[in-house]
Amino acid sequence: MDLNAYRIMWLFVFFDLPTDTKKDRRNAQQFRKNLLKDGFTMMQYSVYMRHCASSESADVHEKRIKALLPPYGKVSILRITDKQYGNIMNFWGRVEELKEPPPMQLELF
Numbered sequence: 001m002d003l004n005a006y007r008i009m010w011l012f013v014f015f016d017l018p019t020d021t022k023k024d025r026r027n028a029q030q031f032r033k034n035l036l037k038d039g040f041t042m043m044q045y046s047v048y049m050r051h052c053a054s055s056e057s058a059d060v061h062e063k064r065i066k067a068l069l070p071p072y073g074k075v076s077i078l079r080i081t082d083k084q085y086g087n088i089m090n091f092w093g094r095v096e097e098l099k100e101p102p103p104m105q106l107e108l109f
Contacts, residue, residue: 008082009058013040013048013065017073027070034068055079 013035017028032048038061040048052058058079069075090097 005083005086006081007054009052009055010080010082010085011040011050011052011058011061012043012078012080013050013075014078015046015073015075017046017070017075024072028073031068031070031075035065038064051082 015031017031018024019028032042035048036042038050040050043049050061052061062077062079065075065077
């Protein structure tokens with residue numbers, strides 16, 4: 001099985017969670033902590049991303065996210081290929097920020 005830019009996936013999680021009550025804030029914070037525990041990186045405050053070696057790996061992480069959903073709020077999951085992710089443009093103000101190199105892949109056999 002070849003690892004290539006069309007097989008490798010990136011998962012993005014976008015969310016808008018209520019923070020009106022102490023319980024809402026606790027639920028939102030716990031959701032963020034669980035994303036970090038599952039290997040996601042914060043891209044922006046309510047946008048987290050994760051590299052997945054395959055579509056099957058992305059399936060596993062999507063299921064975990066669904067199991068961790070807070071009782072209220074909106075959560076969206078987007079899956080794109082590594083090839084699509086290669087077209088991302090990041091800016092810090094008007095200056096384009098270089099893309100982070102993808103995680104190193106360990107290929108056995």
